[in-house]
Amino acid sequence: MKKFKAQIFSALAAVTLFVGTLASNGACLFEYYQPKMPDKMRKE
């Protein structure tokens, strides 16, 4: 059960990171709200 939970959380982290990276590569998000982008996500 613990392993399954860890897998679910890992999948969640991977999916959200993918969407976040995709969003940070565009001029803006697709909908009408833009949370503040962390400096660490910016490309130099």
Next chain:
Amino acid sequence: MEKLAVKLSERLYQEKIIADDEREVYQYCIEVTISTVSYWASILICAVLLGKLWESVVYLGAFMVMRFCFGGYHASTHFRCALVSMASYGIFLTFIFLFPINSYGVFAVISWLITAVAGIVFAPVEHENRPFTAKEQKKFRKGSLLAILLVSIILSIGLALGKYRFLVCLSFGVLQASISLVVAVGQNKFKAQNKPKTDHSVIMEKDF
């Protein structure tokens, strides 16, 4: 949504899936994912219930691609964002339901003209929460011009083939992104004009 993102990123940290210094990044990513998924889900549920699925997918797809390149207006809260999104979608559905198909071609051409002018003059526009680097500015500018070119090609083919229903859905998405771009430019100008003066500028004025 922000609170949920904070809680989930905290949980990921507790489960030792992410490191301490990654929490901020994951919080942003989770917030973005939740807001994107809820936006798509709410619109697609409405689309299925009203029997306008493919029209809504074309409309949303066009809007997303243009907005990804153009940038544009953002509401100050998630709630306002949801209101603006649903209102825009409502206008699109009203048009599809009420207006005759013979007006679609004219609408598509007018939308394209507005998009081309707005895009060439203003795109891309940045938001204070997502400032651009010089490289990104160039990249989005190129992307915007390419997107306009792509829309022009699709519009020409659609008009030649008489695919007016498809064109009106595409045009609505594109037009909405252009209006959002123009609103954002106006908003940025207004903010710049009403920005409180810094101590330095006050001192300079006193000197004069």
